[in-house]
Amino acid sequence: MKKAWGKKFFLFLVLPVFYFGWFLTYLANYYEHFRAIPENLYANSTSHYGCIYNFLFCNEGYHQEHDLCPNVHWSQRPQLYENLRQQLDSVVRVILKFPPRLGFIHHRRKIETSVRQTVQY
Template sequence: MARPVNRLLAHSLWDLIPVALGLAHFAFVLWLVAAFHDLSWWTYVPLALGYAISLSWSINSISHNQIHNAYFTPAWLNRAFDLLLSVTIGFSQTLYRDIHNRHHRGNSDLPGPDGKTIDPLSIYLRGKNGQPENPWAYTFLSFFRDDPKPIYNEMRRKRPKDVRWVQVEIYVTVAFYLLLAVYDWQAVLVLLPFWYLGQALSSLNGYYEHFGGNPDLPIAWGVSAYSPLYNLLWMNNGYHAEHHYRPKMHWTQVKAYHRQIARQQQEAGVKDIPLAHGLGFLLNHQKPDA
């Protein structure tokens, strides 16, 4: 186990960046509600779209990196930050950690003889004939079809302390948005469809992180996107093949690791795309010889 950087940070001083951005994201949500009646619709709607994008961004960068390498040395600080992320994003971070870890157990696997996948987020779960599901069905329906109960029940059997924290995160999140609704129910009502859009955009991002990957080859489980701007803004989430191959590697190290294994990836046919994962639908994914 790596030694903590100091009494506050567990891995790297660079983690101050996602921590600060997590706080800023929470402040942005508060401001969107507070400023609702002071802004014109021409101003507010683009900001609300930015809010939707920011949800996918936070889920796939700040929250994602916290899941794999918790930022803080003291456990109570990680619990507090998980609570902040839960409130900001709108769902329990602790429960999502188990869902995401199950995703890494299956790595977007193909259905078994029983028609089920290990990975509850697998793009192949509802596909046909070994093919991934249609990207738009996956993007816009995953929110309504995801069922966290089996994972929650497993957590209740194995880690009841975490279950209690899931409940705290859910209760605090619900209470927070009820208080916001008391303050300005119209603002919360307007933001609600954009909140759903943010969850859908996260599913879209996840789809193209695996569309074209090889579920049977560990080095090719993920699909990478090496756009420098994307990786700067999303804290190296684009190095997704590398991440699935070494999921405990810190987000600041995956770029160098890519250089180490680039030849192996090329030999294995690891796919990468030139745009951010969330823009993968703009690309032609047909192989040249297809």
């Protein structure tokens, strides 16, 4: 009886939770780079500067800053953003209005860029 319970536990709990976790991870990663410009060092990913999201997810919204300096501790990313602000604001790059996990909402709207131009999808 224990064998059957172990298989059911794995099949109906562990496997779906594992799959859903990977799905959310890939979804967030997709929107962290959605509409980015790969050949531009300062625009090759997106950022979301919402304070609640960054508080809950260890400043993961500062993703462009993370891609520029991956060795900087997550708690120092806001300071890194301030240090790089002039370079980041000088290029057209995507700033998400919604967290990356909710990027599909942003996908249907106009994108906002750091130089405050609005680009139609």
